[in-house]
Amino acid sequence: MSEAGMHSKRTATRRVCAAVAVLVIGFTTVPPTLADPPPWAPAHGWRAKHDKHHHDVAYIDRVDGNIFRCNSDAVGAAIGAVAGGAIGSTVKGSGRTAAIIGGAVLGAIIGGHLGREVDKVDRACTAQGLTRLKDGEMIRWENTQTRRSYALRPISTYSADDGRVCRRYVIQAGGDDERYERLACRGDDDVWHVPG
16 A cells, blocks of 8 residues: 555544544533523422422413413412311311311312412412423413413523522513513522512
8 A cells, every 4th residue: 555545544544533532522521401401490300209398289281382371270279278288287186187188178179269368379370480481481370369360471590699590580460551570589498589
């Protein structure tokens, strides 16, 4: 084989080795954050199976495309069930378990139909939107007690200097009558807080 042919073969071999090295280095140094879900998203993998204290329940349904609906009746029922269970837990003696269950069932019925706590339902729907929606998606709900309608759209997500996840969002109350841009940050307790 001629010297030019050997040189061409060595050059081709070096190029292939260099390309393989670049690919190996590239794949082994990819930061793991590329596979992680957004920090505001609910857990569906390891964290969902191993974090026994974090219970994430969805009360939203997709209506069309990027528009969702918060089921305020289900939110009210959940709030009432928690309150009823708490009241039932104050009973002492052998009927305590039955009182807790009965209180939770009664609370769910009352919470779902009669005793809605307006502020808690609206806060819960707001939290559902901030927790579950991507930037640009919208969630709507109507508070059946006040007959006020709401629409919330997260517009940006970022990490604050202290590491908390923060989301800027627009909320409309009463149709287009009232429109506000707000900021909320998720605390260590997984609750969204409005700074200030």
